[in-house]
Amino acid sequence: MKIKEGFELHNVCGENVIIASGIENLDYSKLINLNESATYLWEALVGKVFSVEDMAALLCQEYDVEEAVALQDAKTLLDEWVKQGLCEA
16 A cells, blocks of 8 residues: 555644645545544655555554554554545555
């Protein structure tokens, strides 16, 4: 997987959100809010090809979490990113 180009992480009023770059793509009704761990993953993965296992490994490195839990959380997050059109194979 890879994060699609054209999406950027921004801090808006203390919240980390993903928005499409370029003024023609701004749609504030479709901001994607990221929590701390999702923000960490986004920043670590931008510009890289990755798997759900890579995401889980990053979570295990950064947080005190069991591998199985990290893998499930990574899968859930990646599924949501794909659903929102943020990632591509």
